[in-house]
Amino acid sequence: MSSLLIAIVVLPFVVAVVTYVAPVAVSRILTVVSGVLTCGLSLALIPTAAAHTQVTSGSVLRADALSVVFLVATTFLYAATAIFSCGYLRPGSGEAERRYGRRFYAGLNLFCWSMAAVPLVNGLALLWVAIEITTVISVLLVAIDDTDGATEAAWKYVLIASLGLGIALLATIVMYYAGTTVFGSSYDLSYMKLLAGAHHFPPGVVRLAFVLAVLGFGTKMGLVPVHTWLPDAHSEAPTPVSALLSGSLLAVSFYAILRYFQIAVRTLGPVFPRNVLLIFGIASLLLAALYLLSQRDLKRLLAYSSVEHMGILTIGMSFGAPIAIVGVLLHVLAHAAAKGTAFFGAGSVVRKFATKDLSKIRGGIGALPWSGPMLVAAVLALSAMPPFGIFRSEFLIVSGGLSDPRDTVAAVLVILVTISFFGLSWFTTQTMLTPDVAATGGGPLEATRPAKGEVSAWIVVSMALGLVALVILGVHLPSQLSHLLDRAAAELGVPR
Amino acid sequence: MSHVPSTYAGVTDVVAVLVLLTEFAMLRAPFLRSQVRLYQFQSLVVTALAVFVAASRHIDELYVLAALSFALKVVLVPRLVLRLLRDADVDLAGSSVLGVTSMILIAIGVSAFGVLVVGSLRVRSAALPASALAIATAVVLVAFVLIILRADVVSQAIGFFSLENGVSVASLVLAAGLPLVVGVAFLFDLLVAVVVFGVIMRVHHGRAQTLSTSDLDRLKG
Numbered sequence: 001m002s003s004l005l006i007a008i009v010v011l012p013f014v015v016a017v018v019t020y021v022a023p024v025a026v027s028r029i030l031t032v033v034s035g036v037l038t039c040g041l042s043l044a045l046i047p048t049a050a051a052h053t054q055v056t057s058g059s060v061l062r063a064d065a066l067s068v069v070f071l072v073a074t075t076f077l078y079a080a081t082a083i084f085s086c087g088y089l090r091p092g093s094g095e096a097e098r099r100y101g102r103r104f105y106a107g108l109n110l111f112c113w114s115m116a117a118v119p120l121v122n123g124l125a126l127l128w129v130a131i132e133i134t135t136v137i138s139v140l141l142v143a144i145d146d147t148d149g150a151t152e153a154a155w156k157y158v159l160i161a162s163l164g165l166g167i168a169l170l171a172t173i174v175m176y177y178a179g180t181t182v183f184g185s186s187y188d189l190s191y192m193k194l195l196a197g198a199h200h201f202p203p204g205v206v207r208l209a210f211v212l213a214v215l216g217f218g219t220k221m222g223l224v225p226v227h228t229w230l231p232d233a234h235s236e237a238p239t240p241v242s243a244l245l246s247g248s249l250l251a252v253s254f255y256a257i258l259r260y261f262q263i264a265v266r267t268l269g270p271v272f273p274r275n276v277l278l279i280f281g282i283a284s285l286l287l288a289a290l291y292l293l294s295q296r297d298l299k300r301l302l303a304y305s306s307v308e309h310m311g312i313l314t315i316g317m318s319f320g321a322p323i324a325i326v327g328v329l330l331h332v333l334a335h336a337a338a339k340g341t342a343f344f345g346a347g348s349v350v351r352k353f354a355t356k357d358l359s360k361i362r363g364g365i366g367a368l369p370w371s372g373p374m375l376v377a378a379v380l381a382l383s384a385m386p387p388f389g390i391f392r393s394e395f396l397i398v399s400g401g402l403s404d405p406r407d408t409v410a411a412v413l414v415i416l417v418t419i420s421f422f423g424l425s426w427f428t429t430q431t432m433l434t435p436d437v438a439a440t441g442g443g444p445l446e447a448t449r450p451a452k453g454e455v456s457a458w459i460v461v462s463m464a465l466g467l468v469a470l471v472i473l474g475v476h477l478p479s480q481l482s483h484l485l486d487r488a489a490a491e492l493g494v495p496r
Numbered sequence: 497m498s499h500v501p502s503t504y505a506g507v508t509d510v511v512a513v514l515v516l517l518t519e520f521a522m523l524r525a526p527f528l529r530s531q532v533r534l535y536q537f538q539s540l541v542v543t544a545l546a547v548f549v550a551a552s553r554h555i556d557e558l559y560v561l562a563a564l565s566f567a568l569k570v571v572l573v574p575r576l577v578l579r580l581l582r583d584a585d586v587d588l589a590g591s592s593v594l595g596v597t598s599m600i601l602i603a604i605g606v607s608a609f610g611v612l613v614v615g616s617l618r619v620r621s622a623a624l625p626a627s628a629l630a631i632a633t634a635v636v637l638v639a640f641v642l643i644i645l646r647a648d649v650v651s652q653a654i655g656f657f658s659l660e661n662g663v664s665v666a667s668l669v670l671a672a673g674l675p676l677v678v679g680v681a682f683l684f685d686l687l688v689a690v691v692v693f694g695v696i697m698r699v700h701h702g703r704a705q706t707l708s709t710s711d712l713d714r715l716k717g
Contacts, residue, residue, distance in 0.1 A: 129685055152712045152714055156712070180671070186675065
């Protein structure tokens with residue numbers, strides 16, 4: 001089993017190096033193979049992790065049920081994005097296209113490699129290092145299109161995310177200090193050790209470390225008020241990168257917060273950590289719901305939907321009930337699939353209409369016979385419609401919230417999610433379902449109406465993959481996966 | 497506190513204050529070049545603190561870390577930024593949002609806030625200098641002020657690097673025994689971040705022909 005961990009950490013890295021020198025035609029196939037293989041390897045970890053055991057490899061790599069949940073979310077999106085990229089990147093023969101392709105594929109594989117490493121490393125210090133690596137690689141990927149918008153977004157991203165990670169580094173050091181009171185002045189920050197000693201850590205220090213960690217890693221997760229880089233980076237990056245940023249990167253940053261949460265509940269009890277998460281969660285959900293009502297840019301719309309879902313995750317964690325925590329973990333998986341699919345659909349639309357402006361896109365379903373309806377389905381999935389996975393996960397979160405003494409929070413959650421649903425579905429209906437004749441009134445859009453037909457079959461395949469995964473998560477959760485979620489929720493729960 | 501602080505606590509506190517004062521000096525530095533020099537000085541002070549902690553607490557691994565941090569933060573990073581400045585042929589810092597006096601007043605306010613908040617947490621032990629953590633927090637907060645109020649990429653990047661210096665002070669005081677591998681990994685990550693900052697700064701300068709960030713306002717809402 002430990003060789004599985006090594007394979008997951010080595011394979012994408014090797015592929016990244018190869019794709020930097022190989023021709024683009026080879027790289028795209030290699031990336032798909034690597035993505036599918038890595039996803040398969042992570043799925044193979046599920047039975048072991050679900051059966052109460054941790055898998056370790058040396059002192060550096062370790063996987064338990066919680067890590068495997070995030071690993072599966074990340075690697076699934078790796079595979080889907082690899083397939084989508086084959087259709088998204090236009091094959092070109094010029095020197096510029098070749099250079100772009102080489103950089104793009106090397107960056108994509110490295111990015112996925114670093115995100116897969118985050119849940120697998122053992123210890124808070126390595127966790128910080130891995131997340132910092134995801135930042136530096138994704139900054140370069142955001143900037144890769146070399147437009148004014150991409151440069152601005154990349155600068156904001158690198159500055160704000162680095163500041164966040166500076167705070168997170170401070171959190172790591174303060175938590176290390178908390179540990180020195182139990183383990184002496186020199187020890188490694190491995191999870192088992194910290195969790196075992198956490199009952200005896202000084203509470204004031206752990207409180208400081210937890211707040212710093214939520215603020216620091218929350219910056220990368222897109223929690224309000226430190227989310228400001230997120231809509232810019234998501235909208236200006238190439239679409240495959242947007243999908244990975246939204247579905248995987250935000251999730252692995254949430255994973256980092258959960259690791260601190262695990263320690264904090266052992267030292268402080270559940271009330272303080274939950275309240276901190278609740279404040280950030282409500283702020284994120286509220287702001288995102290309002291911004292969703294006034295968007296003009298298709299990819300920014302989806303970016304704010306990510307802020308919304310990160311808010312739902314944090315609020316879900318603030319509910320005490322185990323069923324809510326299971327819901328949160330399922331939500332991580334379902335959000336990765338749904339947001340990936342939605343961004344793939346947005347990529348298809350942007351390619352077709354050559355604009356991200358929501359007021360200029362009309363009649364999407366007519367122009368895109370396959371990816372159009374699938375984009376609508378993905379947006380419905382994001383709005384928690386059955387039979388998709390997010391319906392099930394939000395249902396679990398809300399029912400956990402209603403069993404909480406503070407059940408008003410659950411009511412607030414439902415109201416804000418409904419507002420977001422309104423924003424998302426309003427714009428989707430307008431752009432995808434309204435025929436373009438009515439909307440333009442004979443304006444200049446008539447002339448630029450795109451012909452009917454798909455941009456690429458690869459895009460359709462990647463979206464279908466995401467929707468199938470969403471339906472499986474929503475209709476019938478495989479029993480192994482269900483055990484995995486239960487086990488991970490138990491790891492996150494308050495120990496008795 | 498009634499007891500007389502030990503030499504160790506005294507020296508670390510003095511060094512922490514020195515780092516904070518350098519941070520204030522950065523706020524008012526009119527030339528980008530002098531800002532880089534101040535960062536260089538600040539890094540030197542942090543390196544000296546590392547050597548002092550290594551010697552007084554007998555942690556040999558810290559010498560390695562001090563050497564690395566000297567090579568990286570005192571030599572390499574300033575050189576990279578200075579080269580960018582030479583290529584860009586800009587030296588005067590762009591106008592900041594507020595005047596120097598207001599910036600300094602705000603910085604005094606936030607650093608007082610930082611010191612009071614951390615002080616109220618009563619993070620205290622026999623081995624720990626009383627106020628170094630509080631001052632390190634103030635450094636981090638003043639770095640934020642610098643980044644928010646200065647409107648050019650070099651000041652903002654230097655702001656981030658000096659924030660890292662503040663975190664280093666906290667790390668030397670709180671976590672001197674941190675395994676060497678971890679310390680090296682942190683520094684390596686900083687190096688990679690510096691390179692990426694450099695790349696984006698060059699791209700920005702190449703596109704906009706200025707180091708100012710005042711035109712980076714297209715993306716909003």
